[in-house]
Amino acid sequence: MIELEQVSFRYQNEASHVLENINLTIEHGEWVAIVGRNGSGKSTLAKLLNGLCLATSGVVRVNQTVLTDESKHQARHYIGMVFQNPENQFVGTTVADDVAFGLENLAVPRETMIKRIDQSLEQVDMTIYKDHEPSRLSGGQKQRVALASVLAMQPEVIVLDEATSMLDPIGKKQVLSLIQELQEQLGVTVIMVTHDLNEAALADRVITLDEGTVWFDGKPRELLEKGDQLHEVGLEPPFVTKVYQQLTRQSIDITQEPLHYEELVDELWRLYLKT
Template identity: 55%
Template sequence: MAAIEFRHVYFRYKESSPWVLEDFNLEIDKNQTVAILGHNGSGKSTIAKLANGLLIPQSGEIYIHNTLVTEETIWEVRKQIGLVFQNPENQFVGTTVRDDVAFGLENRGIPREEMLKRIEQSLIQVEMEDYQDHEPHHLSGGQKQRVAIASVMATQPDILLLDEATSMLDPKGRKEILTTINALKQQLAITMVMITHDLHEIYQADRVIVMNQGNIYKDTIVDQLFEDYKGLQSIGLTLPLTVQLAIELEKHDYHFAKYPLNNEELVDALWTSDLNK
């Protein structure tokens, strides 16, 4: 069963504006981790907002676990989807980390005993259990985003949407969040959609979708994505430095079975390539 399905969806923000999504079709399987890439304006963030019912398409249908998203079903659909935005401070409502995680549970009428259990569990999942009494606004960027993820995970969604969740973080904070996402993927049976413009962030994905001008430019897996690196550059995406280096090294008779996404992969690839020269 598909977790998320878009059928012939058209969407634009103003009647006089061009289509952001035009006759758009997408199916994401249950428990799949999908990275959706694209430059600014490619339509990738619009997908997340449409899936969560924050936006309504002008035409077409969107299904969440076979339920058509409408004004009548939107609240039931939102119980199944957790959405984490790029700025975690936009999601903070509590004076402490514990209060903030509790907020969504209180709105859903979760009994206190169950609420306390969920708060503890979700903070452990993101390694923030020692910060329950801290004020969210005094945390680092990576810590704030981990609290935002914990607040969403406490509601036990079937689908987790991360909309540019690392774009406002420094390298340390970005690494923290990617480690957290990977841990959640290993621990839980959950559908995860990562909206990003950063090609460094896709290594955990089972599937990679590249957006361009409101439609799917490429639907592939991580190991095959950079086979079309010239095409990715032509639509405005910046290649990871390790991929750029590997491309240059190929001009000097090094050979790579796949392009490396991080330093560890690059070192391993260079070692193997050097042995095979």
């Protein structure tokens, strides 16, 4: 679906590269989390995937088409992107208009359009704000609308750049389970930039960037097993990892490193029942 070959990127008029020699293949239906400290190049990488930034050297391929100034518009039919800052994303005068905008560009018939607007606003719990002005919404509400706009377009790939950072815990959970549903049931490819390793642990694969290069690319469990090394790349081990580390330090034996709260609780029960 997405291939990066020896990709480097430098912003115009800047001396140094922000991304250097990135090689990546992301398959159809994968859920990939991208993590790394501030400034490590996550958003730039996300922008390379839909042609908002074009590689300075190397090749980005989406559905076998090399992304260029000419082909990037085509790529946007497959790839929906929710940015870090939803303020920059609004074009409509009402929430519904805003969601409609992308669909108009895709020349979706009016009736389908109305259905998709209603459905996507429902999915992000924003139906009652349909006729509101986007600029007057709260930060989290704006993120929900930005997400609805992308969902309505039913893209094959969804790129979320810290798209849940302003959501309350319940909203975050809702969005994550919605994403999971889209991935599992419709085979949507999900690429999610996040600072939350708990969130990243939900993905099939985590890519960790450090100073514009890939520091780690693999299963979330393998990343968490790095324990204190995570600090080197500006990541905070999640709570379950810390509990696991404390237990092992005290020679309390847990069969495998837990990835989520549920797994930790299972392990703790097992220990408790043994005593």
